[in-house]
Amino acid sequence: MSDTPPKIRLRGLSKAFGSKRVLDGVDLDVAAGQGTVILGGSGSGKSVTIKCILGLIEPDSGSIEIDGRDVLSMSRRQREEILDRCGMLFQNAALFDSLPVWENVCFKPLAQKRLTRAQARDKAAEVLARVGLAGSVGDLSPSELSGGMQKRVGLARAIAGDPDIIFFDEPTTGLDPIMGAVIDGLIVDVVRDLGATALSITHDMPSARRIATTAAMIYHGRIVWTGPASSLGQTGNAMVDQFARGEREGPIGMELRK
Numbered sequence: 001m002s003d004t005p006p007k008i009r010l011r012g013l014s015k016a017f018g019s020k021r022v023l024d025g026v027d028l029d030v031a032a033g034q035g036t037v038i039l040g041g042s043g044s045g046k047s048v049t050i051k052c053i054l055g056l057i058e059p060d061s062g063s064i065e066i067d068g069r070d071v072l073s074m075s076r077r078q079r080e081e082i083l084d085r086c087g088m089l090f091q092n093a094a095l096f097d098s099l100p101v102w103e104n105v106c107f108k109p110l111a112q113k114r115l116t117r118a119q120a121r122d123k124a125a126e127v128l129a130r131v132g133l134a135g136s137v138g139d140l141s142p143s144e145l146s147g148g149m150q151k152r153v154g155l156a157r158a159i160a161g162d163p164d165i166i167f168f169d170e171p172t173t174g175l176d177p178i179m180g181a182v183i184d185g186l187i188v189d190v191v192r193d194l195g196a197t198a199l200s201i202t203h204d205m206p207s208a209r210r211i212a213t214t215a216a217m218i219y220h221g222r223i224v225w226t227g228p229a230s231s232l233g234q235t236g237n238a239m240v241d242q243f244a245r246g247e248r249e250g251p252i253g254m255e256l257r258k
């Protein structure tokens with residue numbers, strides 16, 4: 001056990017939608033300054049977990065601590081201050097087609113009036129360069145970009161506020177394997193340069209091994225295994241290894257596929 005307190009600590013996190021219990025006591029420590037990935041079948045509650053941390057879904061019970069502070073019991077303003085230090089790369093990048101790339105990149109600081117439009121243009125050019133895009137891309141519409149470029153723009157938006165914590169929701173989905181590796185490399189670089197903590201969701205095992213140090217598997221609403229991401233596929237845990245290798249036979253039954 002490390003002496004450094006976790007950046008994010010979840011204890012007993014539970015959430016049901018109607019009669020459907022999705023999270024049933026999630027316990028998870030996300031180490032500061034490292035990458036952690038949550039694995040689990042479709043519909044197992046990975047996104048709901050991240051949405052609870054981001055304040056987009058209120059859990060029914062349990063606690064969420066960030067830097068040792070319980071975010072569920074703090075005031076709305078205090079919670080917003082903490083969430084302002086978080087960045088998010090959404091699945092499919094989730095860019096606004098009606099806005100040029102530079103306004104997408106600096107959407108949040110512009111909406112919060114923390115930057116003037118001129119400052120936001122400069123900031124966008126700076127972060128676009130960090131993800132390997134020319135400043136001129138800032139004037140394009142997201143619809144004019146390839147999938148790989150859209151992910152880069154989504155990554156630029158995620159880091160534009162110099163966040164402490166960055167969430168990555170399936171960052172390589174829809175990309176060819178080489179572009180996926182390129183995006184993973186950028187993720188590792190920007191997270192390291194910012195000294196940030198990264199919490200990711202992915203079904204892509206090579207990506208999980210690249211972007212995370214620690215992996216955690218969610219099953220039936222709980223974290224059932226945590227260990228080194230480098231060991232995925234050879235963890236010795238039959239459930240995790242079946243999942244990581246994508247094998248049909250194993251302890252994970254067909255109920256996940258219903």
Ligand SMILES: Nc1ncnc2c1ncn2[C@@H]1O[C@H](COP(=O)(O)OP(=O)(O)OP(=O)(O)O)[C@@H](O)[C@H]1O
Binds near residue numbers: 022040042046047
């Ligand atoms: N706002 C909501 N209202 C009702 N049900 C929801 C809501 N959000 C999520 N769910 C349900 O919670 C379950 C878990 O969803 P979640 O999106 O967390 O899955 P996931 O593990 O991220 O899956 P995937 O890998 O397919 O993205 C699903 O059955 C989903 O339908």
